[in-house]
Amino acid sequence: MNKQKNLIWTVFLKNQTKHIEGETEVHHRPKRGWVWNQFFVLEEHMGPDPQYVGKLHSNSDKGDGSVKYILTGEGAGTIFIIDDTTGDIHSTKSLDREQKTHYVLHAQAIDRRTNKPLEPESEFIIKVQDINDNAPKFTDGPYIVTVPEMSEMGTSVLQVTATDADDPTYGNSARVVYSILQGQPYFSVDPKTGVIRTALHNMDREAREHYSVVIQAKDMAGQVGGLSGSTTVNITLTDVNDNPPRFPQKHYQLYVPESAEVGSAVGKIKANDADTGSNADMKYTIINGDGAGVFSISTDKETREGILSLKKPLNYEKKKSYTLNIEGANTHLDFRFSHLGPFKDVTMLKVIVGDVDEPPLFTMPSYVMEVYENAKIGTPVGAVTAHDPDAANSLVRYFIDHNTEEDRYFTIDASTGTIKTAKIFDREETPWYNITVAASEIDNPELVSHVPVGVRILDVNDNPPxxxxxxxxxxxxxxxxxxxxxxxxxxxxxxxxxxxxxxxxxxxxxxxxxxxxxxxxxxxxxxxxxxxxxxxxxxxxxxxxxxxxxxxxxxxxxxxxxxxxxxxSAGLSTGALIAILLCIVILLAIVVLFITLRRGKKEPLIISEEDVRENVVTYDDEGGGEEDTEAFDITALRNPSAAEELKYRRDVRPEVKPLSRHHPSSSLDSIDVQEFLNQRLAEADLDPSVPPYDSLQTYAYEGHRSEAGSISSLDSATTQSDQDYNYLGDWGPEFKKLAELYGEIEPERTT
CATH class of the missing domain: 2.60.40.60 (Cadherins)
Structure with a gap:
């Protein structure tokens, strides 16, 4: 037990003077003071009697019991009690320093008789003294930690820390040291810092991956009698790429039927890698072999298998086996471990092609044929050809799949594959036909192949513009x-x-x-x-x-x-057409009357040489220089053959295509005026387009080799017509008007 120090309380009184009822009372001022030492009490006291803490004493205490000691503050009266006569303080309960380290109390001495304080109240502390009653604890355990495999010896893994609830300032109760109870010789721990390190060089994950390490923390600096606590550290070695891939076998064999479809997977192969994660990722490659152009290989990232696929069709009759050299190599390399390589492996794969009964094979993937649209039914269009690719070389039968209406326009010879027309075509309606031809083996009709055939209909010039x-x-x-x-x-x-x-x-x-x-x-x-x-x-x-x-x-x-x-021309109104027709009827009546009278007289066309002037038509035209040819129709002065070509009748409306009445010019040149008129009269009588009554026929013909010369008006300077129509008698003026109307003469001008 530690030696306790007593508190000595000394009180000094000072004289004082007090007047009471005329009496003078002298009082002295006391001199007071505490002599303090800190009180201590041991925690966890388990004795039968209260634990003695200390003693309070005042200088004014003469030992006669007149002084009374009073204790107040934390725990006074419950935890701590005091003898009010002697001033002894005891602890009645077991205390825990980790719950409360000290208590603050107040002491006072009073006169038992007067209950007056002999000293002012004073404060003191009772401190709970620590004992080693708490073991070290790992508050964060258990621990889970990783460290790369193949790490150097002494690589730091983790630092653990234990805490002790005892007083670190008093003794060694809270002084902790660390030690390893489990995990040697793979790991070690620093006794002071708690840092865990690897204790071996190049630890191999593939040999052992998980470790359970137990760390102990002990107080009292590890001495005998100290308290201890422990925790578990689970250590896992993480993988590094320190293992190359390896094929389990150096030779493999694979069977693939020749009917396998291009692009399909035909087999798998796998190289083993002891590493995990990305360190085990690999890529497969066909590095050589006669099947490198027929097969391809890819990598399944989930299973890390090599998937062998078909690039080209197989044909058992042409090649029965292939050899492939396949390499498997890691895709992620760690150069720290390159000395453990190479990180790849090679194996040989032999592919056996299996024989399968195949359907007929067409010589072309599709056919394009042509036929003219005017081709007769049964005309050959073209032919398709297919053969049995198997060694049996069975005969092939052809037929058309009649799935659409277009297929019914053609037939096919079942033996030769010749396609013929079955209907008449019209390119302008359907310029192209698409049909499907099928071929099957006679020995095995269920094996059928199909090929598309396009038939282009060629154009024939059968449509006029x-x-x-x-x-x-x-x-x-x-x-x-x-x-x-x-x-x-x-x-x-x-x-x-x-x-x-x-x-x-x-x-x-x-x-x-x-x-x-x-x-x-x-x-x-x-x-x-x-x-x-x-x-x-x-x-x-x-x-x-x-x-x-x-x-x-x-x-x-x-x-x-x-x-x-x-x-x-522009359209005419009904009234205008009626007026025109009425005028035409009147004019025709006048013309008929005129012709009747003239035939009654039977006068010759030319009476005498003196009357030749009567047949000369004059034009009232002064000439206009270069524009002179526009003053009249110059065709009236051309030779007889030209005039005949351009002269059409103007008294009838053409409702059908006009018939040509052209005759060679040689025949016109060989006749005279009389013959010319007789010929024209005969033509007029036989012309079916002429109305069934007489009509006026005008001709611009002057004959040949006439001594009178040309009757052209180009040399005429006359401004008025000199034609005399008096020989017509009373019909002269009417005939003159009719000639003006038909343009034979120019109307007279009034000046």
Missing amino acids: ELARDYDVVVCENSKPGQVIQTITATDKDNSANGARFHFSLDEGLSLNPNFTLRNNEDNTASILTRRRRYSRTTQDIYYLPVLISDGGVDGRVRTCHAEAFLS
Whole structure:
């Protein structure tokens, strides 16, 4: 037991003077003071009697029991008690320093008789003295830790720490040292710091992966009688790539049937690697062998197996086996362990090709054939060929899969594979047919192969060109010669080889059209041009122009299209048409009457040489220099043959194509005026287009070798017609008006 120090309390009184009822009382000021030493009490006291703590004593205490000691503060009266006469303090309970290290109390001495304090209250401390009653503890255990395999000896693994609840400032109760109870000789621990280290060089995970190490912590500096605690440290060696892959065998054999599909997996192979994780990852490669171009190999990342696949079809009849050299190599290398390599291995794989009864094999993966659209039923289109690839070489039978309507347009010879037409084709309706031909072995009909066959229908020039649309062409009355009034185009249902190039022309079998002409533009278009000027709608408002269109056919027959280009002037009202028809009827009646009277007189065309002037037509035209030719129709002064070609009747409306009445010029040149008139009269009588009554026929013909010369008005300076119509008698003025109306003479001008 430690020696206790007593507290001595000394009180000094100072004299004081007090006046009481006239008496003078003298009091002295006391001198007081505490003599302190710290009180200590041992923790965990288990004795039968209270533990003595210490003693309080005042200098004013004479030992007569007049002084009373009072104790207050933490634990006073419960844990700590005091003898109020002697001042002895005792502890009545067992104390735990780890729960409370000290207590603060207050002491006071009073006069027992007067209950007056002899000294002021004073504070003191009772400290709980530590004993080694707590063992060291590992608060974070058990521990789980890893360390790479093949680490150097002395590699730090983990630092453990134990705590002791005892007082570290008093004695060795809290002084801890570490030791290893389990885990030697693989690991060690530093006694002071608790650092665990590897104790062997190049520990191999593949030999042993897990270790359980027990560490002890003991207080009292490890002396006998000290308390101790322990913890477990679970240590796992992590993997490094220190093992190369190895094939279990140096030779393998694999059976693959020749019917295996290209791209399918046909086998697996695996090299073992003692490492784990990424250190065991590997890649398989075919490094050589005669099957390197037929097979390929890939790596399954999950199972780390090599998957052998087929790149090309197998054929047992051509090659019955292949040899492959396969390498398996790690993909992640640790250069610290490169001296343990090489980290790869090689094995040989022999592939045996199995014989399988295969379906017929076509010589081509697909066929394309051609046939003309005008081909007759039964015309050969082409042929497909298939053979049995097996050694038996069985006969092959062909047939068409009639799954669609297109398949019914063809038939096939079951023995030869010749495809023929079964219907008539129309390229413009269906230019292409797709059918499927099947082939099967006669010995094994269940083995069937299919091949697609495309049949292109070739074009035949069987469609004539047509106008691109219906043209409604309008020509103005004041049009000039050579003016383009419409451009026409054509279409052809045939393809470009048989109809893309069009040629436009006028029908050569018809006489020269004096009103319009056609120009081929050499670009699949044609232009319609005027041939004269001053069209008169009152004279004729509709013209028909037959156009011949031909395409560039390649079948030896030029396809043509007779198209009538319809030309019309602007439309007339019903009233205007009725007025025009009424005028025409009146004029025709006048003409008929005139002809009847003239035939009654039977006067010759030329009475005498003196009356030749009566047949000369004069023109009231002054001439206009270069524009002189535009003052009248110059065609009236041409030779008889030219005039005949361009002169059409103007008293009837053409409703059908005009017939050519052209005759060779030689016949005209050999006749005189009388014969000419007789010929024209006969033609007029036989012309079916002439109305069934007499009509006026006018001719611009002057005959040949006449001594009178030309009747052209180019040299005439007359401004008024000199023609005398008095010989007609009373009909002279009417005939003159009729001649003016038909343009034979120019109306008189009034000045």
